[in-house]
Amino acid sequence: MSTTRGRVTLPSEENFLEETKELMDRWGADAIRDSNGTKLPDEIKALDAKIYTTYFVARNHNEHAEKHMDELQQLLLMSKHNLATSSTLKIDFMDGYYKEQFIPDYNHDPKEWWEVINRTTETVIPAEDWEVDQESNLVIIKNAKEFHEYTVSFFVYAIWDGTHMYNHITNNWGDDVPHDLPFDARMPNSNIYMNEYLEQWLKDNPQTDVIRFTTFFYHFTLIFNNLGKEKFVDWFGYGASVSVPALEAFEEEMGYKLRPEDIVDKGYYNTAFRIPTKEFLDYMEFTQRFVTAEAKRLVDKVHDAGKEAMMFLGDNWIGTEPYGDHFEKIGIDAVVGSVGGGATLRMISEIPHVKYTEGRFLPYFFPDEFYEGNDPTIEAVDNWLKARRAIMRKPVDRIGYGGYLSLAYKFPKFVDYIEKVTDEFRLIYDNINGVKPYTGLKVAILNSWGKLRSWQTHMVAHALWYKQIYSYLGVLEALSGASVDVSFISFEDVKQDGVPEDVDVIINAGDADTAFSGGHEWLDPQLVSTIRKWIYNGGGFVGIGEPSAVEHGGHFFQLADALGVDKELGFSLSTDKYFVDEVDKHFIKEEVVEDYDFGEGMKNIYATKESTEIIRYSNGEVNLSSNDYGKGRAVYIAGLPYSQQNTRLLMRSLFYAAHKEEEFTKWHASNINCEVHAYLESGKYAILNNSTKEQTTLVYDGNGKSREVTLEPGQIIWEEID
Amino acid sequence: MSTTRGRVTLPSEENFLEETKELMDRWGADAIRDSNGTKLPDEIKALDAKIYTTYFVARNHNEHAEKHMDELQQLLLMSKHNLATSSTLKIDFMDGYYKEQFIPDYNHDPKEWWEVINRTTETVIPAEDWEVDQESNLVIIKNAKEFHEYTVSFFVYAIWDGTHMYNHITNNWGDDVPHDLPFDARMPNSNIYMNEYLEQWLKDNPQTDVIRFTTFFYHFTLIFNNLGKEKFVDWFGYGASVSVPALEAFEEEMGYKLRPEDIVDKGYYNTAFRIPTKEFLDYMEFTQRFVTAEAKRLVDKVHDAGKEAMMFLGDNWIGTEPYGDHFEKIGIDAVVGSVGGGATLRMISEIPHVKYTEGRFLPYFFPDEFYEGNDPTIEAVDNWLKARRAIMRKPVDRIGYGGYLSLAYKFPKFVDYIEKVTDEFRLIYDNINGVKPYTGLKVAILNSWGKLRSWQTHMVAHALWYKQIYSYLGVLEALSGASVDVSFISFEDVKQDGVPEDVDVIINAGDADTAFSGGHEWLDPQLVSTIRKWIYNGGGFVGIGEPSAVEHGGHFFQLADALGVDKELGFSLSTDKYFVDEVDKHFIKEEVVEDYDFGEGMKNIYATKESTEIIRYSNGEVNLSSNDYGKGRAVYIAGLPYSQQNTRLLMRSLFYAAHKEEEFTKWHASNINCEVHAYLESGKYAILNNSTKEQTTLVYDGNGKSREVTLEPGQIIWEEID
Secondary structure (H helix, E strand, O other), rough: OOOOOOOEEEEEEOHHHHHHHHHHHHHOOOEOOOOOOOOOOOHHHHHHHHHHHEEEOOOOHHHHHOHHHHOEEEEEEOOOOEOOOOEEEEOOOOOOOOOOOOOEOOOOOOHHHHHEEOOOOOOEOOOOEEEEEEOOOEEEEEEOOOOOOEEEEEEEEOOOOOHHHHHHHHOOEEEOOOOOOOOOOOOOOHHHHHHHHHHHHHHHHHOEEEEEEEEOOOEEEEEEEOOOOOOEOOOOOHHHHOOHHHHHHHHHOOOOOOOHHHHHHHHOOOOOOOOOHHHHHHHHHHHHHHHHHHHHHHHHHHHHOOOOOEEEEEEEEOOOOOOOOHHHHOOOOOOEEOOHHHHHHHHHHHHOOOOOOEEEEEOOOOOOOOOOOOOOOHHHHHHHHHHHHHHHHHHOOEEEOOHHHHHHHHOOHHHHHHHHHHHHHHHHHHHHOOOOOOOOOOOEEOOOHHHOOOOOOOOOOOOOOOOOHHHHHHHHHHHHHOEEEEHHHEHHHHHHHHOOOOEEEEEEEEEEOOOOOOHHHHHHHHHHHHHHHHHHOEEEEEEOOOOOEEEEOOOEOHHHHHHOEEOOOOOOOOOOOOOOOEEOHHHHHHHOOOOOOOOOOOOEEOOOOOOOOOEEEEOOOEEEEEEEEEOOOEEEEEEOOOOOHHHHHHHHHHHOOOHHHHHOOEEEEEOOOOOEEEEEEOEEEEEOOOOOEEEEEEEEEOOOOOOEEOOOOOOOOEEEEE | OOOOOOOOEEOOOOOHHHHHHHHHHHHHOEEEEEOOOOOOOHHHHHHOOOEEEEEOOOOOOOOHHOOOOHHEOOOEEOOOOEOEEEEOOOOOOOOOEOOOEEEOOOOOHHHOOOOEEEOOOOEEHHHEEEEEEEOOOEEEEEOOOOOOOOEEEEEEEEEOOOOHHHHHHHHEEEEEEEEOOOEEEOOOOHHHHHHHHHHHHHHHHHOEEEEEEOOEEOOOEEEEEEOEEEEEOOOOEEEEHHHHHHHHHHHHHHHOHHHHHHHHHOOOOOOOOOOOOOHHHHHHHHHHHHHHHHHHHHOOOOOHOOOEEEEEEEOOOOOOOOOOOHHHHHHOOOEEEOOOOHHHHHHHHHHOOOOOOEEEEOOOOOOOOOOOOOOOHHHHHHHHHHHHHHHHHHHOEEEEEOHHHHHHHHOHHOOOOHHHHHHHHHHHHHOOOOOOOOOOOOEEEEOEEEHHHHOOOOOOOOOOOOOHHHHHHHHHHHHOOOOOEEEEHHHHHHHHHOOHHHHHHHHHHHHHOOOOOHHHHHOOOOHHHHHHHHHHHEEEEEEEEOOOOOEEEOOOEEEHHHHOOEOOOOOOOEEOOOOOOOEEEOOHHOOOOOOOOOOOOOEEEEEEEOEEEEEEOOOOOOEEEEEEEEOEEEEEOOOOOOOOOHHHHEEEEEEHOOOOOOOOOOOOOOOOOEEEEEOOOOOEEEEEOOOOOOOEEEEEEEOOOOEEEEEEOOOEEEOOOO
């Protein structure tokens, strides 16, 4: 039995009353939720706990949707590229799509709303040169140019919600469970329905304390292929918010008309890696205005019923943009999201304008992890240790779990561990909530998205690993639990307002031409000269991967002069590269105890000048370097997958870039597996062992005095500041 | 003593008469040459051998040059990038250059001929906004924009020939040896001088049979830094042909004026890796016209004197372009060049419009290789085995050596080996010269340069290794000794005339945006549709590295559809990549006996469709694949450094792409270290062991019948065709 209680949410289910009570006691839970696939029986709802009920606004209401099939959610899709081998080209535009997910929209005139594009010339084919065969779902182009490629951008209706489809297929729900039809909140009948239904529902569900919206109206883009497997997933994607009425409303509101191409974007669909166009930013703005206004209407009803409204950060979250300018308007009470590690925890815990945040921790109580012979504790430990670092900086207000509680119950070791975690969480929360942790310096992450996508850089599908992103995701993960303040600024911010005054170090991390590195944004003289001046006058800059990269004016890195390195594209092979020697000693490498790991690394980086301090050089390439530029410094790192050592390496890079080396060991642990977090206002500090082994470390206080401490695996020790 | 004689050129020197005679006998030499730093005494010139005498046209005549310092060769250089930290910026434009090599040209008005550029905006600064301080060699810019970068493009005179400088510094010739002043054949006094001097020289040197021009007028670009070390080297560079009079003549002849920027090209100086601009191609054309016309005048004089004219393919070869349209006009008798391996041998042996070609083999008889304790035979064996493959396809007519013969004489094992080589060469030559070798298929290498730079792709400094090129140079090296015909075609050729009818396979190999891959050339719909159509109708395509790469229309590889692979730039991470399984068996990998070696390889290549045959997949990337496209095929290879296995892998890729798998084992050796070359017209075939170990192989005849043969290290066996 837990000695403390609260801040913990449990899932429960039918026929599980006694065990639910037992686990509530042991984990100190004060709230109970249903999950996708479970329902809470009345006996559970009657327990002494807040009751969360999952609520779907725009799906799970087939009784409505079936009556208004013309109000189903639309998407604007692009066909495959099709090669014309003669002057007539027939395009099976649905080829590759899942016919159980989408049907073409013939309600709106294709000639008006679709676009046929010659992708070889990137020109639009006049409507008179193509026809639609609605019976066989073909677009037939005449006067096609031989061996040019053509695509069709076309509207569809979604006839199966993406998440419902995923759960349905994954869990083999079979033919008996009808497919959830997603409908569009923008459509007249649906808009009335969703409001009226909620009003009635609130009356019908007095035992519910918290309406857990999953979520509002527009699902992130999730498209399945002809085999029913995922074809396209963009957790940030606005694809499933686009409809003919939306484009009409856009034109009326924004004063100009979007082209289908503004949405399909050559098939890249404006993913977060694309440098956003003005048109797409306008569309996001337009959608946010609509979503937040309509969500507010629902949330107001919840409040009127005396209940709380919580949104799930996922599924139909598109257009809410919790870090955007419109989110506050919704008036939501809480946000809950899935915690994959430190960065995703901060993504939740930093959300402004809510009363509280809640993290859903891993593993989910599902059979893929909870099966005989497996130890789900291993994932739980890893998840907790990563998230705990971030909690030390900015806690979520609650933690919780999802899935089948009955499954978890069968794993006593797991139940024991979560008992420890929930107590530990409550102690941390009590010690630090509302108290600003000690911060060594202020870091701003600079990219095309800025604040809008705080803690959300380089993500494709929520918290999933991709070869192309892990070397950058490590930056956020390292920062999430580090003693630095982190903000997110956009190139536009810098052009408008310069670099915020309190920033010590700017980080620009990403592959060339992505929104995270910036690509053509760096062609703007205002941007590049502002950043140069800022560094030159004493600012710190840390570039990772291909920072400021766009071939222009004789550089690839537009900050090559500041960084002291550039990337060889082949054009300057004729120029001799003499600077290849590593410096013997360097502040940045003082705590390197394992092999360097730059992840995917970066090819063909070379030092452009003798003053460049090459800290790591291997295989004919600079991997890590620093350069003094006026009174400032710029550090280059080839890549930074998350690890304890790389966290330390990044921290040292930041402190070095900021010329704050002497402050690095304030509230510091010498062992890279340990970290110290100090809370000066409350007179406490914590020593963390982030590893699953016993660790001994020197612990430095705020005056740089040290003492040796040994910590158990994963231990956190609280101390009073003298 | 050699049993055969001829086709071999020896260097000789003073006080070495008897040994020269001995080595002439042993190596069967019939020609003797001087070298840089050696002179032939009369007693040697009297031997029964052709006498080559090195002749410098545009340097080594300080008696003339010192009188006409305003006729020294000019260059147009670019300063470093200079950061403006206030509105006044002083640029020390000579910073980083070697003051013993260049002096600024103040004879021509800098305001008219120089260019000051804001590299942040890529705009030219008006002449009224900058001044030159000639005393301190500064350009002073006023109204500079803060934290923009500026460069100065400025004319200099060269006061030391680059090759002379290199030899001078390397060999410590000391202060007593005056620096060779390079002068410009375009200048009036120099033009008269070089013609008159040659006339007199021809009269004064009756014993010389062959004038070995080293070479004509313009040295490849070779620039030294402030420490007297190489700063910039481009073996193809036209930098040292540019002068104010040249630009004036260009305007008159071509009808428009070049800007300095057309030459300095942001500091990349139009290296061969840059996709050539129209302006630079025009400048090359203009220079070729001048060089070939003036060279013809000299060569005519040589012929009038009853002697032969030979040019050295190097040093001042710029503007001759042996594969260009103007070379024939010179009327040169022979070309001699340094042989670094098979590709450089073919670069020499394929030169048209000459009576004979000669390869200078390695090692050069210099102390860097010929020193006590070292065995120069090792390099000689390696050089010979690589070159011999190429000789089997198209022989040079003569081989030779350079340096100090007295040094080589001290290494008896080396002397023995060269005796064997020279005999072997003569036998090969007698067996194959003028006879077309058996050829399995015809390959065209497609890039921006085409025929003009035949056998010269991906080269920076002659035959030197660079990390960025070896994975592509292997393609030429493999082809140089393979049973295929090789031609070189440009994108312009394809646009004008389509793909030549007899081509079986097109190769496009290189990094994105280089002249070898093609970059923006692939945006031309005419080009891309012609190539697509050609493949679709049965052509073969082999893409290596980043073939046809330029981000456009939703592809990075413009031939992605044909290749069945593309490169992930981050924009399509949201699209699931399902095709990752290697095929079990494949024609292309049937002779893979060692680990795959793709050299630098290529990151983030993925299969775009199920039909793609993935032959090698590692580390989340496709390294080797093939795809059927209509009746044709396209093979992708991530990189191809030279090796026996990669030669085989490339050959199989070519035959597979061409749908000629069944012809692959005609005149074939099963052991990858061996090759077979057949000469059907003369009824002979040769079996080569390209390795330094004994090898046993099956040898296939033209009907696919095989027998087993064992070869000594490096052995070549000649057989009659039944």
